[in-house]
Amino acid sequence: MNQVLIKGARLYGEGDPVDVLVTGGTIAEVGEVDVPEGAEVIEAAGQVLLPGFVDLHTHLREPGREDTETIETGSAAAAVGGYTAVFAMANTDPVADNSVIVEHVWRRGRETGLVDVHPVGAVTVGLKGERLAELGTMAKSAAGVRVFSDDGHCVHDPLIMRRALEYSTALDVVIAQHAEEPRLTVGAQAHEGEQASRLGYAGWPASAEESIVARDCILARHAGARLHVCHVSTAGTADVLRWAKDRGTRVSAEVTPHHLLLTDERLDTYDPVNKVNPPLRGGTDVEKLRAALAEGVIDCVATDHAPHAPQDKDCEWAAARPGMLGLQTALSVVAATMVETGLLDWRGVAKVMSERPAEIAGLPDQGRPLAVGEPANLALVDPGAQWTVRGAELASLAANTPYEGMRLPAVVTATLLRGRVTAREGKIC
Numbered sequence: 001m002n003q004v005l006i007k008g009a010r011l012y013g014e015g016d017p018v019d020v021l022v023t024g025g026t027i028a029e030v031g032e033v034d035v036p037e038g039a040e041v042i043e044a045a046g047q048v049l050l051p052g053f054v055d056l057h058t059h060l061r062e063p064g065r066e067d068t069e070t071i072e073t074g075s076a077a078a079a080v081g082g083y084t085a086v087f088a089m090a091n092t093d094p095v096a097d098n099s100v101i102v103e104h105v106w107r108r109g110r111e112t113g114l115v116d117v118h119p120v121g122a123v124t125v126g127l128k129g130e131r132l133a134e135l136g137t138m139a140k141s142a143a144g145v146r147v148f149s150d151d152g153h154c155v156h157d158p159l160i161m162r163r164a165l166e167y168s169t170a171l172d173v174v175i176a177q178h179a180e181e182p183r184l185t186v187g188a189q190a191h192e193g194e195q196a197s198r199l200g201y202a203g204w205p206a207s208a209e210e211s212i213v214a215r216d217c218i219l220a221r222h223a224g225a226r227l228h229v230c231h232v233s234t235a236g237t238a239d240v241l242r243w244a245k246d247r248g249t250r251v252s253a254e255v256t257p258h259h260l261l262l263t264d265e266r267l268d269t270y271d272p273v274n275k276v277n278p279p280l281r282g283g284t285d286v287e288k289l290r291a292a293l294a295e296g297v298i299d300c301v302a303t304d305h306a307p308h309a310p311q312d313k314d315c316e317w318a319a320a321r322p323g324m325l326g327l328q329t330a331l332s333v334v335a336a337t338m339v340e341t342g343l344l345d346w347r348g349v350a351k352v353m354s355e356r357p358a359e360i361a362g363l364p365d366q367g368r369p370l371a372v373g374e375p376a377n378l379a380l381v382d383p384g385a386q387w388t389v390r391g392a393e394l395a396s397l398a399a400n401t402p403y404e405g406m407r408l409p410a411v412v413t414a415t416l417l418r419g420r421v422t423a424r425e426g427k428i429c
């Protein structure tokens with residue numbers, strides 16, 4: 001049986017260094033372990049062992065835009081970034097609004113074998129927001145869809161959203177909303193504020209997000225349904241979530257690494273690499289989002305990894321597609337914004353990048369404790385190391401990283417999926 005010995009890592013960055021022996025797909029021993037014959041050894045002195053990361057929000061672009069990312073290249077980026085499970089959004093071409101497409105995505109993920117690929121099913125047919133897709137058929141398909149979202153579009157019709165939420169309770173699935181009131185973002189190009197006015201861009205107001213989140217929290221509470229809010233970007237949304245959670249609404253929320261680090265100050269360069277939906281916001285938003293994540297009002301970090309082709313990004317701002325890469329830089333950005341600032345320790349990182357997302361999506365074998373008998377889905381992190389981001393060197397097919405040339409802290413040195421090393425030192429195994 002395949003054996004891997006991780007030598008001298010600190011579990012969750014706590015306590016004394018220990019050896020972790022992985023046999024088959026399971027953590028077999030924790031403590032002082034002699035190297036078994038034939039075992040692969042990973043020297044991990046000074047490193048932190050965490051449960052493998054789970055991304056609730058990834059765009060893999062297959063089917064339809066395999067020129068920008070495939071299930072294989074996106075899986076590789078995920079594995080190098082420390083992920084052991086990703087949720088692939090439904091806004092592909094054709095849309096993942098039926099069991100044929102979700103089963104295709106799920107199968108391609110399994111064949112690739114670098115990370116568990118869970119397809120997200122569309123809420124409405126063709127993401128058009130008009131007719132509910134066959135959620136039940138997708139949930140009961142081989143792909144076992146647990147998360148539904150029209151991401152890229154908001155399910156803006158309150159009657160459709162209400163029906164989706166009500167229907168979801170019978171299936172015990174979660175509806176993930178891209179919260180953007182479309183009437184308030186017609187032609188929007190950037191966060192509504194001074195910077196957008198100065199650059200002459202139509203504004204994307206915070207209220208377009210906050211009004212939908214408030215509405216959906218109310219709808220979810222009445223339906224007794226589970227709502228998940230995608231890419232929270234404003235301080236006001238954090239306040240709405242705090243209110244809804246306080247009164248017992250079954251709502252969870254994610255924040256992206258880019259909304260934890262970057263602001264609309266970056267728009268000065270006119271470089272569309274900074275164009276994303278929802279847009280980069282102001283400094284106060286960033287500060288409040290960090291605090292809300294530390295407090296648990298925002299449950300987790302999700303990348304919203306959005307690969308785009310050069311011709312869709314290296315063009316004038318208004319014509320460029322929104323979205324940026326995230327899978328390979330997420331851990332480092334969380335280290336820079338949450339760990340180095342003292343807002344989270346590594347135990348907290350395990351919670352927001354692995355345990356909570358696994359719970360939200362109902363994955364039984366991810367986000368598990370680092371203990372004997374548990375599945376060996378693991379990420380090994382060197383907290384003292386640094387690296388310089390180069391889009392061209394990322395495992396993604398696309399290169400649209402906003403962190404180009406930036407030096408970031410913390411390096412994922414190894415990822416294990418069910419005991420198999422999927423990535424080491426930035427390379428796929």
Ligand SMILES: NC(=O)N[C@@H](CC(=O)O)C(=O)O
Pocket residue numbers: 059091151152153178275276277278304306307321322323324
């Ligand atoms: N985030 C983005 O700016 N773009 C996403 C869609 C989305 O997440 O809304 C994409 O699919 O490219």
Ligand SMILES: [Zn+2]
Pocket residue numbers: 151152153178230231277278
């Ligand atoms: Zn979205």
Ligand SMILES: [Zn+2]
Pocket residue numbers: 057059089151152304306
């Ligand atoms: Zn998205």
